[in-house]
Amino acid sequence: xxxxxxxxxxxxxxxxxxxxxxxxxxxxxxxxxxxxxxxxxxxxxxxxxxxxxxxxxxxxxxxxxxxxxxxxxxxxxxxxxxxxxxxxxxxxxxxxxxxxxxxxxxxxxxxxxxxxxxxxxxxxxxxxxxxxx
Numbered sequence: 001x002x003x004x005x006x007x008x009x010x011x012x013x014x015x016x017x018x019x020x021x022x023x024x025x026x027x028x029x030x031x032x033x034x035x036x037x038x039x040x041x042x043x044x045x046x047x048x049x050x051x052x053x054x055x056x057x058x059x060x061x062x063x064x065x066x067x068x069x070x071x072x073x074x075x076x077x078x079x080x081x082x083x084x085x086x087x088x089x090x091x092x093x094x095x096x097x098x099x100x101x102x103x104x105x106x107x108x109x110x111x112x113x114x115x116x117x118x119x120x121x122x123x124x125x126x127x128x129x130x131x132x133x
Contacts, residue, residue, distance in 0.1 A: 001045070001048070001050045002045055002048040002050055005048055005049040005050075006049045006050065007049070007050045007051070008050070008051045008052075008053070008100060008101045008105070009041070009050065009051070009052045009053070010052075010053055010054065010055065010097055010100050010101060011034050011037065011038055011052075011053070011054040011055075012034070012054065012055055012056075012057075013031045013032075013034040013035055013038075013054045013055065013056040013112055014027075014028075014031040014056055014057065014058075015056055015057070015058040015114065015116045015119045015120055016028040016031050017031035017032040017034065017035055017056055017112070018032070018056075018120055019119070019120060031056070034054050034112075035054060035056075035112045038052050038053060038054045038110060038111070038112060039110045042109040042110035043110065046109055046110075051100075051105070051106075051108060051109040052109055052110065053100045053105070053108055053109060053110070053111050053112065053113065054111070054112040054113070055093065055096050055097055055100065055112070055113050055114075055115055056112050056113065056114045056115065056116065057088060057093045057096075057114075057115045057116060058078075058081065058082060058087075058088065058115075058116035058117055058119040059078045059079075059081075059082075059087045059088070059119075060087060060088045060089065060090055060092070060093050061087045061088070061089055061090065062090050065087075075087070077125075080124070080125035081119050081122075081124055081125065082116065082117030082118055082119050083117060083118030083121060083122060084117045084118065086117070087117075088115065088116075088117055092115065093115050096113055096115040099113075100113060
């Protein structure tokens with residue numbers, strides 16, 4: 001890509017790069033490292049016309065996460081962490097990747113695009129404590 005003076009590298013991070021739960025420290029720290037790797041690599045290859053970005057999805061319905069559908073308690077708990085109260089489809093994440101790979105993102109480099117349904121915008125499911133009565 002550097003030799004041809006164009007291209008787009010896209011890494012996969014996670015909402016766990018900025019949020020964590022017990023048992024995910026190693027996973028989360030590796031996903032957080034991807035964000036800095038993307039920034040550093042973008043700074044090294046950008047002058048050659050190569051863009052480097054990452055996506056950071058939350059929970060997505062895939063074959064790998066399929067078993068969670070068998071556990072409605074876990075499935076619904078994770079859905080409740082999004083503002084849409086649902087998991088993403090694989091297509092919704094793929095669309096973000098397609099955007100970063102396309103010319104529409106020609107000025108995006110060194111960035112992480114969160115495709116998380118608002119997961120990091122809110123602090124978990126509503127508790128009801130802030131509702132006016």
